[in-house]
Amino acid sequence: MTRLVIRNCSVLVVPVEGECRVDEYQDILIEDGAIAEVMPTGAVAAESGLEEVGATGLIAVPGLVNSHTHSPMVMMRGAAEDVSIDDWFNRKIWPMEMNLTPERVKVGARLACAEMLLAGVTTFVDHYFHADQIAAAALETGIRADLAPTFFSSTGADGREAAYEAAREIRRMGQSAARGGSPRITASLGPHATYTVSEEDLRRTAEVARAEAFRIHLHAAETADQTQSSKDRLGATPIEVLERTGVLGAGALIAHGCGIVDSDLPILAKHAARTAVAACPKVYLKLAMGPTTPIKHLQSAGVAVGVGTDGAAVHNTLDVWESLRLLALTQKQREQDAEWMTISDTLRHATRGGAAAAGLSDTIGAIEPGRRADLALVDLSAPHCQPVHDPRAALVYSVRASDVVTVVVDGNIVVRDRHLTNANLDDILQDAKATAHTLVDLSKGGAVQHYAP
């Protein structure tokens, strides 16, 4: 048995409901990657075989979950600015993605894993091409990931089936200890969106998901315009399409959902136990997508909501601290209610909500006995956080990702004193710099898809 104790930290306790609290002077005992006990400091005696991490003055926070991203898109960071959503897809990103190769995806995924781990993001829920390369980067760096291989209906039945097979392969990678796998790696099915995948293909996806116990991660109801267009084109809202094709029945993570309307709520409520929505508020502001995700309504329907960054080609970071802060701010604005989306609720969305988005509600998302040990130790001693009248407020409204000192995933120390333990950051950065120009080259023409939702 491996044993690790985090000594003398404060602990952010995020209950299932109600206010978060901070317990001071605690030791966190981790055994075989799971949290065994959280006890007042000193209750666990030092002994041989017990690894110790001193954490005096630090606050232990459940590892943040990036509930929706396309991690390798860090390679296009800053390459598609000040453009409409149409131009972003049709003149920038989908033409750029003609340049994707397994090797380039791997380079981007390693950089993304580095950025996230150093920021205290312990899990990411990804949707992209060449997802086996992303799985390899996650295995190497030590982060937890759920990976959905992306497909469009435009690539035909072959493309669709190949994407399912990629999900199966990632599942096998996660399960095969002999190949360096880890249960940290899971897979979902990844139809791109209700506007790029046919109902027939969604139906087939739902069948495969049910037969093989996959969840389905896809974009739906991203804007009010998309919802209207879906009604015009298909006679149904995107959520109604997901219901009638069996996707909601199989269990879905819906990215964005800003266009979810009142009539969708009873449908979502019916499937609430196996549905989650990922909100990425920076993106909705930056692309001027209209009102943000209706979390108040989703909450009334019992649907879990996580926080995500989406890809860095629009979000420009994979910083979930930034996302959770914007979640709080934009939700207060959306409801015109400064008392809504409290600090406690915000922290819950970024942790327990993210766990639900990752399909790991019972496994991660809180520092409590029995859960996998995914956590970040955060330093609130810098001037931008001081004085600390309320550490929970500091975590939502003052902290920077650079305040994360040490990160544990599945009981392993993956960041120690602000440095990756499993990968060489200089190598990762050098590869990214050397490769970056190949991703934004538009000389070859074409596009992986056309945006006309």
Added chain:
Amino acid sequence: MTRLVIRNCSVLVVPVEGECRVDEYQDILIEDGAIAEVMPTGAVAAESGLEEVGATGLIAVPGLVNSHTHSPMVMMRGAAEDVSIDDWFNRKIWPMEMNLTPERVKVGARLACAEMLLAGVTTFVDHYFHADQIAAAALETGIRADLAPTFFSSTGADGREAAYEAAREIRRMGQSAARGGSPRITASLGPHATYTVSEEDLRRTAEVARAEAFRIHLHAAETADQTQSSKDRLGATPIEVLERTGVLGAGALIAHGCGIVDSDLPILAKHAARTAVAACPKVYLKLAMGPTTPIKHLQSAGVAVGVGTDGAAVHNTLDVWESLRLLALTQKQREQDAEWMTISDTLRHATRGGAAAAGLSDTIGAIEPGRRADLALVDLSAPHCQPVHDPRAALVYSVRASDVVTVVVDGNIVVRDRHLTNANLDDILQDAKATAHTLVDLSKGGAVQHYAP
């Protein structure tokens, strides 16, 4: 003559209009606190009496300006969360401010100056009580500041005149080299707001301002509700009140202005040369204040707009990087136009716009010969900024305040390798921690003012 050269940096060039650009491999020569030349690296030879700062791989950015803040309110950071704007004023902040003393204001101001300098904020435009203490903190730490001593009409003619006298004293502090003063310190008159200061007092303030060449810094038209209330109560919008009392004629910095309406624009246009507006977008989201500052309209009226944090009791940081990013994001949202508030315009608001807000349009805000040497050297090499397809995009959408390495104000190195050079951060933090509880003590009752705009 003192001479300093910043060696081999990239330089963010922010023109008066049009796109910003980045010039690589430059030396910035600073003589007696002013920028003398910006030249290709190596054009300035090393010589005795020439101090050198190596900046290879760093980007020099005009020092950011915090265009509106109440710096000592860092002492209430995190102490007034998830409350309505009414409760924020009437149940939290204005009762807490019964605890203000010169000593406590000084402790807060020193912490605020430390936080801002370490983040590359080289100038702040402040509005608060005991402003002489803030001036002292600015003089000590080396930051540039314009300070407006706050008053309400509720404190009577004595309070009003005492605030004017405080402004005169701060002006003298700035001017008196014998007392350790510096032209870095300037003063403005600080009536609190159109809803807390009578028209008679605004008129008197405008007279003093004109007679003694002060500018006037005040809150006005903070929300659409305030504008409506002003029309109901006074038969005029807040901007109309500022015009008819002579405040606009004297020259004003208007904080927030979210409630500025179309009919105000011709009035503002008439006074555009001596008017600026400070936008603090995080605050409008957090307090659910409705639509953000109408910058597109202000721009059409020719009014300069700076970016501010407001006090940390609502903004929770004094991080202008955060504010400028939110400016871009919320402006795109306000206009529902992702092509509006470009990267270049955003950077211009945070630099040249801030210079105008500080009344220093010709003195700071750009790295060009003849201006005072206020700049920050920023490191974009960390994974959250890489790869860098566009360093301007990185500055707006990816960078963290912790990426600021070295800061120069008025030609003096005030932050070197992420450390203050003029003040002891440990002492500042210790004082803040020891004092913090005294500011949030509500046991004495009372309030400095009542919010009923």
